[in-house]
Amino acid sequence: MRQKRYPPIILTIIIGILGITISTFMYLNWNEQDITINNPIVSKVKVEAQPANLKNIIHQTEKNVVQIEAQNEYSTLTGSGFVYNEKGDIITNAHVIQDAEIIYVRTANARIYPAAVIGVGTDTDIAVVRVPQLAGESGLPVDEENTTEIGDEVIALGSPHGFQNTVTLGIISGTERNFSVDGFNYQNAYQISAQITQGNSGGPLVNRATGKVIGINSVGTDDGTIGFSIPISDVLSQVETWSNEAQNDQLQFTSTEDMINSLDPDQFKEDASYLIEYFLDSIFIRDYVSAYSLLGDDLQSSTSYSNFRDGYIQIIDLEYENIKTDSPEDNKITATADVAIKQKLPDEDEDEEVTENKTFEFTIGYENDQLKIIKLQTNE
Known part of the structure; x- marks a missing residue:
């Protein structure tokens, strides 16, 4: 006669129910707890993260801004410029270097290099010089589209009166300004509240929000209250033509030794x-x-x-x-x-x-x- 098997079956069911109950409780309890991660790699990344504040933008921009010293037998003219591409090409104003026999640039890290002209405008106040020692640098990011509007905050960098990498802040206070100065025609220029004085010429005008170059600082009023910048988007085509046509073995560079010794x-x-x-x-x-x-x-x-x-x-x-x-x-x-x-x-x-x-x-x-x-x- 067979024995009844109900007790083992009932016991199995009870054990199954208890297992499900305990598993559910553990899951809910785990899901409510905070997990603490102690990872030195994660901590180090957190330490190095930096907000994109004004000081960061200025420092990163200054690394690609140079002071230009254009010499001839009569005088030395000081201006500004900024590295544009990985060839070591620097954008500046034509009036900064047009009569120069020798050109030097001083970088943000106090290095001095000779430069050679690869293009200079006759009607438009732009020029490009090349410094082979700066080849490989990424250059400043450029706003290729003219998206600038009145009221946009801007940063103007340059070397007014020989004070390298001076920064002035302002806004776009006007657009599409047309005028002529010293034989150069300025068309569609930005009017800015940031000061542009002697030595600022050729420096970049940077959009505060994007960190991109939107203009080339060129002219300022005598009282220093208004400045004008050439929109970078208007001259990019000419700049790229000069850059593509220039060959380093056809350029002439002077030595920096005489300048340093003097x-x-x-x-x-x-x-x-x-x-x-x-x-x-x-x-x-x-x-x-x-x-x-x-x-x-x-x-x-x-x-x-x-x-x-x-x-x-x-x-x-x-x-x-x-x-x-x-x-x-x-x-x-x-x-x-x-x-x-x-x-x-x-x-x-x-x-x-x-x-x-x-x-x-x-x-x-x-x-x-x-x-x-x-x-x-x-x-x-």
């Missing part, structure tokens, strides 16, 4: 101060590549880029003042800067910060005809 002490001190400012600004903006490129051969040999970067990556704010330079000696110059650094403490909570006041001591000199930081140390 620098007076005041110019040397000014260049050294500018180099220090650019170095510290690069650290603040987390542009460690640019900062590292300013170091001389010995410093780079003794400090890898990775170690250099790790030494500054915890900095979240930096302010400097009192840059003092000594008199040049043996083609070198020493300088100091008082720097206030706010940084996160290593291996501490995210909210743990400390501010330290340090003195940076620099030795600035020339290597391969370029200004470099030869020595660098910090003191409390």
